[in-house]
Amino acid sequence: MSLGWKIAALNVLRNGRRSAITLAAIIFGCISLIVFGGFVHSMYEGMRESMIRSQLGHIQIYAEGFNQYGKAEPERYLVSLEQFQQVQTILEQQTPALAITPRLNFGGLLSDGKQSLPVMGLGVDADNEVLLSSAINIVEGSDLFPDDAAGAQLGEGLFRSLDVKVGDYLTLLSSTADGAINAVDIQIAGVINTGVKELDDRVVRVNLAYAQDLLYTSKMTRIVILLNNTSDTELVVETLRQAFDEQNLQLEIKSWFELADFYHQVVSLFDGVFGFVTVIVLIIVALSISNTMLMSVMERTREIGTIRALGGTPLQVVRMILMEATVLGIIGCLFGILLGMLAAKGITYGQWMMPTPPGSTQDYPIRVFIVPEVLIYTALLALVITIxxxxxxxxxxxxLSVAGALRYT
Amino acid sequence: MIIDIRGVSKRYRLGQSKVYAIEDLTMQVEQGEFLIVNGPSGCGKSTLLNLMSAIDQADRGDVIINGVNVAELSEAKRATFRNRHIGIVFQSFNLIPVLSALENVMYPLSLRGDRNARQLATEALNEVGLSKYLHQRPVHLSGGQMQRVAIARAIVTTPSIIFADEPTANLDSCTAQSIIELMKKLNDDSGTTFVIATHHQYVMEQASRVITLRDGVIQSMENQPVRECAV
Structure with a gap:
């Protein structure tokens, strides 16, 4: 070890209490950033996976033009059964998918005889949809089964709005593909909670075949694909695009990333909050470090005068103090990261619940991820701010004036 | 001539007024001198030493050391100049408390990145008779030993001049005499110029020349024969 680093290290040990205060400030900063950063990342992941596994899937495939014109004329932009089978074949041959399932969306009215409520209908393949609904909670009743032709699941908000119970029959009205009005009876098989209030207040899920009967069609609105890992999405999207081009399939692909507008808004909001909290924490840490380092310099005025008298240049004095700060910063970072990780583990282990967030219908447990990028970012930031x-x-x-510093008592 | 001081003045602020610590002082120091600057407290001894050792700057006049006008040097260059040409021994030793005796002596060499710092520092400590105390921290050394370390630190860079401001003020008389003897021996052996500020009579007895200051001006300047110091 060079003499400069040795002096820096020994000066850190020289006044234990002052160094401890500086280290406490650095460690506080590290723990704050690691815990808050880990919490934000856990929220991002929780929200992302919840959206993917309750609504969006990883990839959605539509008939060409659906995303541009489908809202006005949805019946003209539907995926045929033949196209669905072709996509199934491509997926089986080229990419591993956990589930591929058709969905038919429709709007309609649901009546219990006393009142009629507008609903958002969803025809699903009950078998495959199970995998795509792992983030959906069944509040009452049971799941949807293929052989239960008239069975339906109602969103919790919608269910509470009606004077009904599980097993009751309701009437579902909708327009067919030709524009005629059609109605079917459905039996409430279960009540679901997707975690998204807007959806829970309007959604009705029925078997795909039953929805197709209601709309007089054999087609579907979209094909939803669930992958094993979210990180594979981009690769699979690219593979499918190439395959669709090769086979001249007139289909459009969208990944969850393009569909999850709410997710992006929340990420953007929390990135801003995280940035703001980071700045506040860094200001507190910086003021604390600056104050204790200034005290250290004042206490050693005479020593600094001696170093300057012996031939130490102003730059060498700056370097000496910064070396000391670097030693403190490294020690503080190491302890800060260690304690930050322990805090993250402890909080996650504690399973404390957070209140229901806006737009959601469920409380959620506080989880704090240990994110390598956050650890690296925190360590670098703490070191830089200390220096x-x-x-x-x-x-x-x-x-300092050399003569003045030597006279200092 | 190793130091040439021409018309140097230095004033300090004292409350609302300014007082002269050194006023229009002119003097020279020759190579190999053992010069004593004498005078009562507050006469300007320390200020003169600070000016001559390039620690402080004059308000007026020139201080030329080894042919270099130190006022013309930048702060960094003046520091480097001190490191290469000047050794300083302080009244309170001013050793770095976290370092051992050896490391304290190595320090001025490490400032210039000398790779032989350890070897040269060991030799310097041997020269001042502290070869057994290389790894002792200052807190474990006596006052005389600390001043010897300070002398070793001053000579390790082989400067042409060593300044000592009241080097014996914090020592008992016996230790003080041995320190002055050590300085005189170094002066005799290596020809290093010594400029010592003191008002102790037994130090002055060793001087080749004594300058007496009063109120910032030279009151007297006399050469005197060197006498042996009784231990």
């Missing part, structure tokens, strides 16, 4: 906040004391030390 940066020592810059003023270091410059002050370097600018």
């Amino acid at each position: 940066a906040s020592s810059l003023y004391p270091a410059i002050k030390a370097a600018r």
